[in-house]
Amino acid sequence: MSEFTNVTVTREANVYFDGNVTSRKVTFADGSYKTLGIMMPGEFTFGTEKAELMEILAGKLSYRLKGDAEWIDVTAGESFNVPANSSFDIQILELVDYCCTYLD
Template sequence: MSSQFDAVTVRIKPNIHYKGRSISYVIECQDGSKKTLGVILPTEKPLIFETHVSEKIEIISGKCFVQREDNENIEIYSSGEFFTVPANSRFSMQSTEVVDYICHLE
């Protein structure tokens, strides 16, 4: 798990979705890769996200319930774990606590 990113460019305008329940910032690394650093606030209903590229989502803190479009099961991910989502698909996340994450855009 990453503890910090050195020599990055941060887009200062956040991506805000679901009335502020999901907030993230895009960072660009020296090698050209892009990531988002974000937070999901507790939700009563799952938040649905669409991907354009494949994504690896690392959970930094908290616990969330994830359902991917290609899987009927709801999976639980906690601090130190990650899940992947294919390009051009949908997934949902829900949590009863604050979740911090890093999304590696591939």
């Protein structure tokens, strides 16, 4: 287990895809923020504005960046990056607990 200290948490969840993806926003003293979220098994497509670092805390997924043909497997303890102003497809194979960092 690890912790984020001296942060602000937005109480209300972000809810996507009928609740199959949910997350909560954690804001740091420097104004940067991350979301901590859960993805239930299924297939989803997300758009990005900022670039994102997706850290997988638990579970198993496969993702495909916009324009790529290949699906890439990711499991607990691994991470992947998504470019800004893009999108990615994701298949959740086992319930995923994740931390998403939004990069400037």
